[in-house]
Amino acid sequence: MLGNCIEEVRKKMPLVHNITNYVTVNDVANILLACGGSPIMSDEPEDVEDITSICGGLNINIGTLNQRSVTAMKIAGKRAAQLGHAILLDPVGAGASKMRTNTAMELMKEIPFTAIRGNISEIKTLALGDGTTKGVDADIADAVTQENLDSAITFVKEFAKKTGSIIAVTGAIDLIGDDKICYVIRNGRKEMGRITGTGCQLSGMMTAFLTANRKNCLEAAAAAVCAMGLAGEIAWNRMQEGDGNSTYRNKIIDAIYHMDGTTLEEGAKYEMR
């Protein structure tokens, strides 16, 4: 029951440590509060071990990485792993620069991520990055479509098996899978791509869902993706003439604020493969 996953977040109010980019950090904090979680931000190496220790989950986003924050990500990640926390990686821009690709690869080697969430281009970069991903279908296209859905699902399951992490590839069609099961999700609207940070917001919220649902993490990750897409649909229906992407951003967070388990359960559009 996906709907139950958001109810657990509202009940447990998980504290999530975010090491995230400064572009979308305010929206990440507000969507975490909207879904029932609680955000803390810290990216100073000297500070992160203490901060992550009082949290239940850790969200690492490399969107505006720098040498200091990468050091902090590694320290926090190791500490969070020792404590058994839910840990998520959002490899923003992997493939766009050597530093981002290398940082994401290093983090994956050093930290046992509960989930990795990105677009198809970023996830492909991680899968192919070290040149030894022979089992992975390198022909996977640049977007998940109805036509390449089968091979994309295989790709997700194989990469999940290789990494031991839940893999969430988000786009027009979202795929969230472990090595056995893949959720194919069709919530959301294309206009969400005209808002900065809907992906970052989803990563923050997904970390809260994982933290509050540790015994069914795959379902929790899928529930977060459905919730974000459904919020995009609900918010779109509340748009008035003249409203644009800035107002849409506010209304999406507002829709999460009001979303209960029943709404999520009934609005989620997915199949399991």
Next chain:
Amino acid sequence: MLGNCIEEVRKKMPLVHNITNYVTVNDVANILLACGGSPIMSDEPEDVEDITSICGGLNINIGTLNQRSVTAMKIAGKRAAQLGHAILLDPVGAGASKMRTNTAMELMKEIPFTAIRGNISEIKTLALGDGTTKGVDADIADAVTQENLDSAITFVKEFAKKTGSIIAVTGAIDLIGDDKICYVIRNGRKEMGRITGTGCQLSGMMTAFLTANRKNCLEAAAAAVCAMGLAGEIAWNRMQEGDGNSTYRNKIIDAIYHMDGTTLEEGAKYEMR
């Protein structure tokens, strides 16, 4: 007259230097503009001395501190003190990490803060932090309630006396006191806690109020707290079906934008103890 304090801000348009966290910095800037002040942000050690010199007030918030910004806080704080500026400390997360607690304690030793604003947990940490606060009631609870109000007021007055700063403890009931007088304020709504950064915004705005009302700082600090809470009430009355925390954030800043002295005077709910 609390109402007069906001009128002074609008008249004097104080320039406030903010060394604040990157999570809520945009909202801090917009609420400073909304109340009639003007914000400047700078956290580079080489830059802050010049920047703070052209301002009238300095707002130091340790929400996403790092080693560079802590250095900048100390340089700026000393310069602002030399110039007789209003200086405020928002010890975000004091008690949550050693670095935050230690940084806040060091800043308090080196800089003569006009006011220190935080939640009860943060302020208690500062009061008890160095182990020599025998005069302070260590039994003060984790929230200010009607039941423990007397001991909380005593705590605020004693900590104000010890530090020489105005102490502002904000929560469901707000206490703003110096060594002699404590304002007990009951404006605001609990839903404000579901927005990131209402505390940071208040700290920014309070710095503007202190800067524009240097001869009655205690009243100015109380006026800022009443203004923030009253804005939360006014904004809540303007919420429409489906609006959530993101829209509420905007409407609170909007309410400050329109608040005049009469509105504040009539809407402020406080007693002096």
Next chain:
Amino acid sequence: MLGNCIEEVRKKMPLVHNITNYVTVNDVANILLACGGSPIMSDEPEDVEDITSICGGLNINIGTLNQRSVTAMKIAGKRAAQLGHAILLDPVGAGASKMRTNTAMELMKEIPFTAIRGNISEIKTLALGDGTTKGVDADIADAVTQENLDSAITFVKEFAKKTGSIIAVTGAIDLIGDDKICYVIRNGRKEMGRITGTGCQLSGMMTAFLTANRKNCLEAAAAAVCAMGLAGEIAWNRMQEGDGNSTYRNKIIDAIYHMDGTTLEEGAKYEMR
């Protein structure tokens, strides 16, 4: 045709690399998306060369500069210049601190900026900063008004000639000129000054306009200024009772989101001198 300039942005969807301040960065990203561009942020010296290489334009804003980001600005600027990208400088706070003035002057020496956009105070600082600007009218006032318009236009053209950059001085009256032609623009509303970052947003959007209109950069810069001012007018007409600067901010970005070439062409208020 100014209207055509925004249509080119929507058609070409230019990717813009922003090294900008953390106060207004989210709004810069959203307005870039609103006008049809696409934003990337990176300020780490190790990362910026790769990131700027995949972009078409570079927006450098020194609003919250630090030693690391200044290094990144120089690296990115040189690489962008090699690649023939559109490069814009927003010298936020030049004149307010030695570091800001010196950084802006150094960047101007090392990087061939396509355009420099600031308020009259910042631009004057750059023009007078190195003490050798004998050709420049040092008597230019602190605001461009109907009374000093002629001398202000001369100032803009001479500084444009000296720098080889388009000079954009924005305020109540905007002047956008090269060495031969100066647009005098009268769009916008004074209430835009009560929102943080309308200047930063304009700089981001102008970079997208320049990137998508490389063969008529002066017109593109003027079109961006008209678009921003016109958005301020459209948004103001959509304000409801009780709305303030926070909502106004959202509505301005929304107005850009919906602006097409015809709207811009018809709403632009300018003369060429």
